[in-house]
Amino acid sequence: MNDERSLQSLMRTLDCFNCSRCVSHLAWTFLLLAAFAMTGCGSGGSPTTAPGLAPTITAQPASATVPLESAATLIVAATGSGPLSYQWTENGNGVPGATSASLTTAALQLADSGDKFTVTVSNAYGSVTSNVATITIGPRSPAQRDLRFKHVQLSPNLEESYITNIEAVIPGSESLASFTGQFGSPLSVGNQNCGTSANITVCAWLVGEFSVPTSIQGFKSAYLADSLTNLDSDLAALGANAVVTSLDEQNGPGFVYGIVAYSVETDPTVSGGFAIERAQVTDATLATTVSAMAAKGVVVTAVSVNSAGSIDLVAYGWTGDAGTAYDAQTVLTTYTGVGPQAESLAQQGYIITAVGTADANQVLLVGMKVHGDTLPRNLLYAGSQSGGMRSDGQIIVGHVFGNDAGNNPNLPGDEIVLLQ
Helix, strand or coil: CHHHHHHHHHHHHHHHHHCHHHHHHHHHHHHHHHHHHHHCCCCCCCCCCCCCCCCEEEECCCCEEEECCCCCEEECEEECCCCCEEEEEECCEECCCCCCCEEECCCCCHHHCCEEEEEEEEECCEEEECCCEEEEEECCCCCCCCHHHCCCCCHHHCEEEEEEEEEEEECCCCEEEEEECEEECCCCEECCCCEEECCEEEEEEEEEEEECCHHHCCCEEEEEEEEHHHHHHHHHCCCCCEEEEEEEEECCCCCCCCEEEEEEEECCCCCCCEEEEEEEECCCCHHHHHHHHHHCCCEEEEEEECCCCCEEEEEEEEHHHCCCCEEEEEEEEEHHHHHHHHHHHHHCCCEEEEEEEEECCEEEEEEEEECCCCCCCCCEEECCCCCCCCCCCCCEEEEEECCCCCCCCCCCCCEEEEEC
16 A cells, blocks of 8 residues: 555656646655655564574483493473574583484493583574583393393382282192283292192282383283192293293192292293293202303392202393393391391392292392492382382382291291382
8 A cells, every 4th residue: 555655656746847846846755755665665664673582491401320331311401592502511521423402322331420411502692501410320220121130120110000819729720810011029939828628738929010101011920820740841831031030839748739839921022032941959059050050141030949958940041131141149048137138139239030938947039230240229128018019119029928827936927028
């Protein structure tokens, strides 16, 4: 509309060239056109360009504890006029190539503990530097799909689901309970509530189940009880993607039939397979046998005294962990010593991989760690099940039932739960 009126004014002005009285009008018209050109078209004025915004950090990179030989990922979020540029520093020195909103380090070593990271965010209007994020190196974490370590690497993500009993009546059909998409605790081991009547032996074991996030689905827990005479064939029939995580053999005085119970974890998605190794040892040969297994990458996952008074060992190598050598330590202790002894192993960096009976009055603990690891691990133990089986982001690695119906004064009438 303004352009049209200006054109009409110009035409009137041109007509005025034949009229001397229009000279002054012509002069004023050219002044108006010059002003029009300076102010622009349409809106009566050019749009004002908004000043640029300097960067502002809206989410700071967070300090973290990272397992030994794992990578750390640091993330910053910022706003401001684009484009934004980023530069990360480590201990005050620029990290080459670290020019995005996130930084993923190389695998971290013990010497990296305490390293301090910042990031500077810049644009054409200014820059801002983040708070310091400190990386602390924690104990090495087993691979996510390594079933041999009782899921300690995943325990912060798990939620306790429920506690239940597994019961076996022998002779009769095999007792089986399985839970798809759940992690299972090891069986309770020790002097169970077992009894005999006529030609039947009955035992019960307490177990716990834990729900898992959708991101780590695929595991299956199973608990089986059978006649003790079937143990060898049962274990031989397990597939390469399965690991026995606990074992309890019951063949006490007065039992009509020996009973065995064991828990199995299966992961159909695991890379390669687990290779079972078994051995029968005495107290005198226990430590050397377990250490020899560990040195070649074989992890003991279940132990139990058998009817002959020997100790059954169940262990596994894994093709996904080929070449890793482990250190092992075994401890024979009383029922009341289980908690303190397990805590001592954890302080030396060991993961408790097997808990079982050694004889009527002793419990056997097996700790495994990657050769040379020294970082202590956190372990909790409680004297009973009251209130649940897990706390502080940890999962059960051992559960000892020491009640012998009051018949044995050396046994406490309580339970010991180990969480790691």
